[in-house]
Amino acid sequence: MSKDEHREGIKGMANPTRYGIERVAYWLMRLSGLGLLAYFVGHIYETSNILRGQVGWNEFLELTQTTEGHLVLAIVIAMCVFHTVNGIxxxxxxxxxxxxxxxxxxxxxxxxxQNYRHKIGIYSAILLAAIAMMYGLAVMFGE
Amino acid sequence: MAQVSSISNEQTSPTSKLITLRISRFNPEHDESSGFMEFSVSYEKWTTVLEAILDVKKHHDHSVGVRYSCRQATCGSCGMIINGKPRLACFTKISELNSDVVTVEPMNNFPIIRDLAVKFEKLFDTHQKIKPYLIRDDTEIESNEKEFLQSPEEVEQYIQFANCIKCGLCNSACPTMATDSSFVGPQALAQAYRYVADSRDKGKDSRLKIIDDSHGIWRCHFAGSCSQVCPKGVDPAMGIQLLRGYMLGFRS
Known part of the structure; x- marks a missing residue:
C-alpha cells in the first residue's frame, strides 16, 4: 500500500468508534471470525493429540480444565454465538x-x-453472546 | 508545525464565540509528514467549517489548500475529515459539532494534493467504470415516443441514488476502502444500482458483470458507514445490498 494513497489502513478499518453500532458489529464480526479461526486451528491441534494415545489425550485435555482454559472456552462460546446471529x-x-x-x-x-430491525439484530447478537458466555461460565466453574 | 493565531476582534460580533481550528498541513512535494496549524477563529451559530477555513485564508494564511465551489452541498468539492468523521465543510456548522476544537484533515483513502484537497481521479475512474448512463439498443430519436416514460413508482426505485454528488465521503468512511486499493467503492456500487434499477436501462447484465469481481461488490461487508456520512441521503449501503440481491437471485 503506497503512502501516497493516504489510506487509513488496518488501524482505520479496525476503529469501531466513529460510525455507530453498525461499525461496532462489523468490527466484532471480524474479531470473532479471526478468533474462531484461531480456535479452529487450535482445536485441530488439540484433537490430533489422540494419536499420542489415551494418556497423551488426557494430559492435553487437562489444559481445558484450568481457569484459563475455561475463560478461553467462554470467550469462544461468545464469539461463536455472536458470529452466528450477526452472520444471519x-x-x-x-x-x-x-x-x-x-x-x-x-x-x-x-x-x-441502518433501520431498527438491523439495530435489534446487532443488540440481540451481543446480548445472546453475553448470555451464552455467562451460561458457559456457570457450567464450567459450577462443576 | 503548530501555530496559534487569532482573528482580530474587529471581525467578531457580540454574539460570536471562539473555537480553535486545527488545520492539517501537508504538501507531498516537499513535506515528509503532515502537521497541524492552529487558529483561533470566531464563529456564529450559522458559521460553517468552510467559512471558518476561508476566514483563516483571508486573515492569516492564504496558502491553506482547500477545494470548494458551491457552498451549498451541491458540488461535492469540500469533503474533508472534520473532528474524525468525513463531512462536507460547507454543510457542517461549527455550532453542531459541540466542541471547542475543530480539527480538519484531508479525506482518507484519497491521495493528497495539498493540505485539505485530495485527488478524485480514482473516484471518477470507478464511477465511469460502472457505465453511469442509460444503455439501450434504441434511442429517443429512433423511438416513436418522444421520451422514455416511467411511472412514479419506477422513478422511486432509483431517484434516491441519483442524488449522489460524487463528494467521496462514502469512500472515505468505508472500512474496505481503508485497506483495499482495488475495491470499487460504495460510490460506484451505489451508482451501479441507480442504473440497474432504472426501468429505462437495459444494461443490467453488463454492469453486474463489471462488479462481480473479487474487488467488486463481494468486498462490501455491510458496515454501513458510507450511508451514515452521505450528505445527500443516498444510502449507498442500501443500494449495494439491493444490487447484491440481484446477483444472489433475491431480486429480478
Missing amino acids: RVMLGHGGIGVGKPARPDYPYEPAS
Missing part, C-alpha cells in the same frame, strides 16, 4: 432483505438501511 443478519442484508426500500430522502437523511 448480515446474510439477510446481503440479499437485500430488511434494508428498507428506496425512497426520496428527507433531511436529516437517516439512512433506511
Whole structure:
C-alpha cells in the first residue's frame, strides 16, 4: 500500500468508534471470525493429540480444565454465538432483505438501511453472546 | 508545525464565540509528514467549517489548500475529515459539532494534493467504470415516443441514488476502502444500482458483470458507514445490498 494513497489502513478499518453500532458489529464480526479461526486451528491441534494415545489425550485435555482454559472456552462460546446471529443478519442484508426500500430522502437523511430491525439484530447478537458466555461460565466453574 | 493565531476582534460580533481550528498541513512535494496549524477563529451559530477555513485564508494564511465551489452541498468539492468523521465543510456548522476544537484533515483513502484537497481521479475512474448512463439498443430519436416514460413508482426505485454528488465521503468512511486499493467503492456500487434499477436501462447484465469481481461488490461487508456520512441521503449501503440481491437471485 503506497503512502501516497493516504489510506487509513488496518488501524482505520479496525476503529469501531466513529460510525455507530453498525461499525461496532462489523468490527466484532471480524474479531470473532479471526478468533474462531484461531480456535479452529487450535482445536485441530488439540484433537490430533489422540494419536499420542489415551494418556497423551488426557494430559492435553487437562489444559481445558484450568481457569484459563475455561475463560478461553467462554470467550469462544461468545464469539461463536455472536458470529452466528450477526452472520444471519448480515446474510439477510446481503440479499437485500430488511434494508428498507428506496425512497426520496428527507433531511436529516437517516439512512433506511441502518433501520431498527438491523439495530435489534446487532443488540440481540451481543446480548445472546453475553448470555451464552455467562451460561458457559456457570457450567464450567459450577462443576 | 503548530501555530496559534487569532482573528482580530474587529471581525467578531457580540454574539460570536471562539473555537480553535486545527488545520492539517501537508504538501507531498516537499513535506515528509503532515502537521497541524492552529487558529483561533470566531464563529456564529450559522458559521460553517468552510467559512471558518476561508476566514483563516483571508486573515492569516492564504496558502491553506482547500477545494470548494458551491457552498451549498451541491458540488461535492469540500469533503474533508472534520473532528474524525468525513463531512462536507460547507454543510457542517461549527455550532453542531459541540466542541471547542475543530480539527480538519484531508479525506482518507484519497491521495493528497495539498493540505485539505485530495485527488478524485480514482473516484471518477470507478464511477465511469460502472457505465453511469442509460444503455439501450434504441434511442429517443429512433423511438416513436418522444421520451422514455416511467411511472412514479419506477422513478422511486432509483431517484434516491441519483442524488449522489460524487463528494467521496462514502469512500472515505468505508472500512474496505481503508485497506483495499482495488475495491470499487460504495460510490460506484451505489451508482451501479441507480442504473440497474432504472426501468429505462437495459444494461443490467453488463454492469453486474463489471462488479462481480473479487474487488467488486463481494468486498462490501455491510458496515454501513458510507450511508451514515452521505450528505445527500443516498444510502449507498442500501443500494449495494439491493444490487447484491440481484446477483444472489433475491431480486429480478
